[in-house]
Amino acid sequence: MGTRRAPEGWLTLKWVFGYNGHTARNNVRVTRAGHLLYYVAGVGVVHDTTNARQVFYTGHDDDITSLAVCGDGETVATGQVGRDAYITVWDASTCHTISVLRDGHNNKVSSLAFTTDTKRLASTGGNDHKQELIVWNWRKGRRLAHTIAYLGKVEELEWEPGSSSRLVSCGHNHVKFWKLSGNVLQSQSGVFGSEKVTSQVSISHMVDGRVVTGGEAGHLYIWEKARLVSTVKDIHPGGVLVTEVYPGGLITGGRDGKITIFDRHLNKVSSVQGEGARACVIPYKPPSLVYDTPGSVHSLAVHHDKVIVGTEKNEVWTMTLGHEGGFQATCVVQGHGVGEVWGLATHPTRLLALTASDDRTIRLWDIEGHVQLSTRIVSHKARSAAFAPDGQHVAVGLIHGAFLVLTADKLDEKYNVKDRKEVRHDLKYSPCGKLLAVASNDNFVDVYNVEMEYKRLYVLSGASSFITHLDWSQDSNFIQLNSGASERLIYDVTKESIVDESDIEGLEWATWTGVLGKAVAGIWHKYADVSDVNTCDANFHSGVVVTGDDYGLVKLFRFPCTKRGAKPRSFVGHSAHVTNVRWTSDGQHVVSVGGADHGVFVWKFLSRRTESPPLERVQVPARVDGESDDEVLDTEDELEGIPELTIDLEGDLTTSTRRRRKKKGERDSGVLKGVEVADDSTFAKRRNAKTTDQHHPNIPPQHGFHMKHIFGVRSQDSLNNAHILANGCVVYPVAAVGVVLDVVTNKQQHYLHHTDDILCLTLDSGGKMVATGQQGRDATIHVWEGESVRILSLLKGGHSRGVAAVAFSGDGQRLASLGLDDHHTLVVWNWRKGYKIATARSHGNRVFGVVMSPWSAAQVVTFGVKHIKFWTQAGGGLTYRQVVLGNKFKQSTVLCASVGGKEERGTGEWWVFGESTGHVLVVRDGKVERSVKAHKVPIYTILTTPQNVWTGGQDGLLCRWDREVNTCVKSYHVTDRHLEDFTTITLTSSQPGIRGLASLNHHSNNGEPTLGKVTPLVEQHSVSAIDAGSVSKDDEVNQSAEKSDSGEAIDNIEPDTPLLVFTQHAELLRMNKNGKFTILVQGHSKGEVWGLDTHPQLLEAVTVGGDNTLRRWDIGDMMALKTANLRKAARCLHFHPTAPILAIGFLDGSIGLYLYPSLEKHGGVHHRTSAITDIRFSPSGRLLGVASQEGVVDLYVVDTDGDSVNKEGSGLRRVGVCRGSSSRVTHITWHQDSRLLQLNSEAGEELFYLAPHGTRQLIPDSARPDLNWSSPLTCPLDMSTGGIWSPGDDLSDINAIATANKLPLVAAACDDQGLLRLYRYPCEGSPKKYRQYRGHSSHVTNVRWSFDDTLLVTTGGADMSVVVWQFRQRGREAETDGGKDREEDEISLLDDLPEEELTITDLEATGLEGDHLPINLLSITTTPIPATTTTRPTTTRPTTRPRTRPSPPTAKNAVTLRNGMYTHATRLHKSNTSNTRNTTQAPGGNNNLISKHPMRTLGQVHKRLLPQLAGTSQPTTRLRSLPTLAQDDTTVFYCSGSLVGRLNLVQGRVEGHKMGYGDHTAAVTCLALYPGDPMVVATAQLGTLEHEKNEGDDDYGALVHVWRCRDGVGLGLLRGGGERVVTALSFSPSSRFLASLADGDTIHIFNWIKGVHVAETELGAGLLLDMGHCGETTLAVLTPRILLFLDLVGNSLLTTRAYHPSGLPDGVAYSTLSISPNGNVLVGCSNCTVVLFKGRAAIRDIPAPADPPISPPIRLASAYGHGAAFVAVRVGNQILVRCYITEDEKQDFLSDSRIAAPSQDWTPLTARLGGSMLILGARRNQPFIALNLTTGKFTLIEHG
16 A cells, blocks of 8 residues: 555557547548548557557657658658657558657658658658758658758648659748759749739649649649649638549648549539538438538548548548439548547446537547447537436536536436536536535535435535545545645535544545545655646556546556555557546546547556557657656665665766866865955966067977876776777776777777767677767767777767767677667667667666667667666667566666577577666566576676676675576675785775676786786775676687685686676776686776875876875886775875875875885874865975965974984974965975975965965065976966966866976866866966877866876876876977987877877867968958869878978979879970960069958958858859869869859860850859769859848758769759858769868768768868868868868768978968879968878978069969979969979979969969869959970960
8 A cells, every 4th residue: 555666557548539630631541451540649540440440559759740641551650749859650550660750850740741652751840930841761760851941831742743852842822842952952932923922731743743732712723843824713712721632633622611523634523511511412411410510621531432531620521422423421530629628527337438628519429339429519618527326417517607417318408507607627426316516616616406406505615726626425425625726625515614534434435536635645756746637536446546647648556555656657648638537437448538639538457467568659758658757756766775876877977068077176075165366366467468488489399298008997987888809908988088908918008089088888799899988968979999999980969968878789780879868868870871770768767778689780778777678670760668577576777788698499589687676687588587686786787608697796796697597606706815816916995885887898818917016905896897708609618626715616617708897996807717806907986086196216106086095006017006095085195205205185184194105104193174285395305385275384394314204203293384375275386495385375376485484475576487496396376387377267277287307398287178288398478389188088186297207197086097198209309318300200209199199189279269371361352262172082191201302403394294293304395375365475464462461360361251252242253263174184164153164175275165064053162073984073052141041942051063074964962051152072082972161161071972961060270271082081171270181980070180290480371282192182381382291291391492482471272193293373474383293202393384474363273183284273254274284385275
């Protein structure tokens, strides 16, 4: 009675009365079998009218709003309403889901249409003021194209018969004819001509190809080629609402309720009345016909000789041709009309139900016969109903205060009583049948005498609000009622008084329909609103109660259910609030009515749930998938016994889109919040400094770091996050780094592409590919190669907040991921191509993991709080079947899962699941076979091998079971005494709680890892993860002797397959074949790590953190050396400069001294009550400064004799206190002479004190540069480090700094984004440039250099990692000695780095925003659009180093093309010029091409350039002509306005001129050519500006056209987004991909052959000048200051930065980009220098010759190929073409060629190479210049 358990019973939907005809159209169809197909509420109904049977599709969780049937008559598509409205495609014969289409529409799906070939589905949806059109490949669940259909309502759409690319839509004042091309839907608005434009609501395609639409004016409109050719007037007054083609012509239905039939020529044949068919000869009128006036015809369907009609009155008719020429009509479906249904009563002895509705009808339903028996229309809305106990009469309450008494069979009126003026909400007869109680909205209950013709006897008053429910007692003496004020009152009827229930003995209620009271307290969840539950009805015989709520759910609870938050069974069907529910007289059926959906649902009650629901359904919100809202909101009982870690897994992550970025003063409970920083503080001065240091240039350091090692593993909130690669290396996450550890050499590789915490990690079945998911607002998934840590795919757009779990399919082709959003979204990916295969909301409650079946890529399993779900892909969605335990097993939270195997004689799989109760569930074919008690505590990991099943849990116990999980063969405790004998390091622990578990696989290794020593702290450790390697299922297991618990022989441990164990304390262990353990990884495991110091003489470091441990690390050999348990959290620590002693400051205000290296406590003091924030020994070692949150620094004398510590006393004696800080002290630094102390405070103060007494000193700024501070300097407010602060910084943005001991460098630990920054030192004054490094996922708390400056150590706060960085010196600087030649040194360093690491680990953060660019490089008046690249490169890495550059040649050399390479000519070619017009050369132009504009920022250029390019009012002569040569040098394509011209050349002369392509509708902005077979061209046109769009115009974005060169036939249209200008296009080498550069900063990648938009990125790097492919999936992108490389990985573009060692001189910018066929990149600079990049590094800078002199900046046009680069520039009155040798090792510059400029304003803007010709282009309508590279002859080409 007091249980919260769900009831044993189950409801299944048996029949639905009703049809939604008043809010929808075209929603009645006929299946191939002749069954009616329609929908009610959220249920699709397949109705067999012949056999009176219904089957249901329940895959929606809200109102269905649209329906379409495929040509096969079985495949159905339905769309729904809702914020995330989706479409389901299902089989009408089985009602099983085939596909789910998500991420398409919001608000609602208004119309659907299949193509004739059934392959595509079109849908419209959205808000009525803006609707979107989408075309789907519905089987794959992918969008092919989408666009705005209309800025208004779209009523209908239909495909052209036989076409899969043309369709028509209509709606408010429009008809649109669409064509699908590529991923673009192009529309042509229908032209009404002389007819008045009116709204169109229906579409049909005639057999002859004409399109017929029905309009609201009542006319038919006939269209041909998007033009109105004729109309048929006045068909239906009020509007033609629906049209349907039949073999003989057309049928129409209208608002007048008539149906009109036309022949094929649209001649009117006959007209019949829709309802009642009064214009026809009808020998029979259905007795259930309700309405006298016909309703509008909203739906028509034709099936053989029948016409099926759906009407506005929610009725469905079938009409057949009669024998006498008329029609016979039968009403086969009826339902309530407009208005809500609230009244419901069931007959006391028969299976009948009566409903009362706001449509003013009372209807009597036969539940067994499935028919409507009687209907009565009343004068007012009806709200309540009740049968008399004898079943002879029924009472109905009306909204105006009256109630009626009707006969129960015919519904004839017997009495009409009106004693009130307000609505009668409820009424009930007494069990004796003599009294009728009627509840009123005016807070009264009237009791009437039935035998006295309903005379009022009693009035029950006292309720403080309106009465909602009432019930009689069994003896008819008492009434209980519920009121709107949440009151439950009990009345003695005869006394008309309120009584106390406890005073009445033996009180039994005849019914219980009230929602309040102790007996039904459990129907309310913890946070329920008083209006959430509308109705309930108890079944006393079966001990259950059924409820209806505001969420459209019918729920079944145990009765009585006295515990709040009881668990129900929940059932979906109604789409709106369920207003009433009642049990039938036999107690075996439930009738429910919906408010707004008008549906009357009949449910069959099954007393025991013995099997899963008979129909699979699409996942719906958690409240309807077998659990209750209560279970979602009140889960404390469900998680009892589960460690805090698991509970907090989501809570910690969902509080922020990043790791909680708290201010410095908020990170620990013992730390005070920060204070406001004064405007005149030292910090404000540093932050706002504008002075520059003349002696130190503002350039980033040439030195750099790379990550060498990272200590730790994410264990605090992880499950199954460590695995073993096929090569034996261990892979696991730490912070934002994926670590690959070679356990033999103890060396690490690092995957560094994540930008936030890695939350999950998994391996494919081959043990080679790794998938990792991260935290963040737009959480990403990375797939990478474990051995090379090379990224393979980056998946975006699937999850928000974070990715909780990932899993590969058995074949490794698919990846499943689970999100941390409210619905725990499940996504299945094709990770190689980067698109989502399917998605679904997995569960509303916590989900702990996902596993994919090894044998079926379409099978996915998820598990979590009280659920296990088996998912199957259905198109773009997923359907599931939930595992039900039945009566034998209690369902609890599932924490882990593994595939047991596959049945040998069948196809079924069996699975094992670990529960929070310690049980293992064995599930076969979706059914629980048995449950085994494996542990006394929660099980966090399960591993199955060919011979065994392994389990690990919170108890630190590792159990090996037989294959069938019947017997525990052996158990192993993870303790120090079970470590290998050769292992000198032991286990550690700082907290008793468990923080995470993981399951791993491991291959055997030939060697043992090199590890250090750690003292034992705890004997037992919880097992987090186990993995037994990627073992073949055919491998045999060797037998070995069994050992005892003390460590001797152990049998049957799988040979050559050691287990890897991951514990809660950030430890990775390997269990070997003999059952002993080896420690592989250790780290901090709780809280934050702030304390860090490095040894003054050894390559060692120590750290302290919130896990109460002091840890000693060998940063030379990368080993954990020792751990001490401090028993309380520490904040800071420092090495004594000479003595073997450590000082540690704790959060409780105490100080401790520890001996080193033993880490034994020597002494300490406790003078403060607040946390110690910093602690530092003086350089002399005699004094110790201790800073605290109390705003003081205590000075202590350290008792030491130099090499040994005094063994007496505490070791410390306080001699002074530094007071005067207005806030807590954050950092302290000693002067080199140990007599002066600097401190920084949280208030931004920089204060100075004399030691040892702490006397305050005032030191002027002028004297501070002369102060010699001890190394490392750790005060970030020191004047010498002022350049680390930027104007927008907060004081807590930099947590710590450390200057190098010998090098002029300073490292800064940043709070934001987990960055480490490296600056030159000193860096005074204004903000300085730096290098930055990623790896930490949250704030970097501390930083220290090693004593020899070769290493840097950083600690992460929340990520608890300790990172060791290797310092690399790049080239020689003044502060370094020796070294290689600078160029060779830098290239060798580059070769040691992966390509991606150039960006990930070595970014120059500042430079883009602050740099200025000469405006004439991009000036609107000189260069409107940068040139585009059309060469096809392949990617190669640099294989040669730069050679010494030769001096520029003194004589000019011509260039000659020989054997495909450019070589030196033996003679000088003069500049011969030929003009195809036979005219003289144009006069020379003005030599002053340099703009006089002042310097402007990139942002100003960007803002000015793009609007002019996109504005249609600007002349197209400002655009480029872009002449492009074919490889045979016989064809030139060029742009002219909206046309692409084509010139045919013969020996350089124009012999033919024609249009190449003319389908553009706006000016062409760029052109790219693919020279393969067939030769293909891509061109882009301008988009429409926002203010220039017409209403409903969808063609507003820039379009890319792809067309065939041979005949100009279009091959596809592409659109990336709403960008207005595409300035560059590029084909990949195979032509598979096409890239576009839009709006100056956005890159799009298309698979243009399939019309698929693959990826996009907005770089945010200023204005992008040009881009081009230098590999199949690699782009080179040029900005004025940097060259970027974009790699296509999955559905994302990964950006890396090119390495240019020498950099750009001041005032010089990159100007032009060219790419050779082999993938090398050439960049032209504004000083005519060209830079050659090979791979991702610049290997040669080729300077321009001194003659003729060219004054930068200048605009270049360049082309690259055949081993040479060509640069064209205007110099004075001439056009100069320079040739540079790029492949010749001995020479750079080759020759100059010149031609007089054709006109004064002719400037080369583009240069394109053909086979042996170079063609230069300028602006539109200006001539081209062609250079024959073989003869050196120029040709001037005019074009029309």
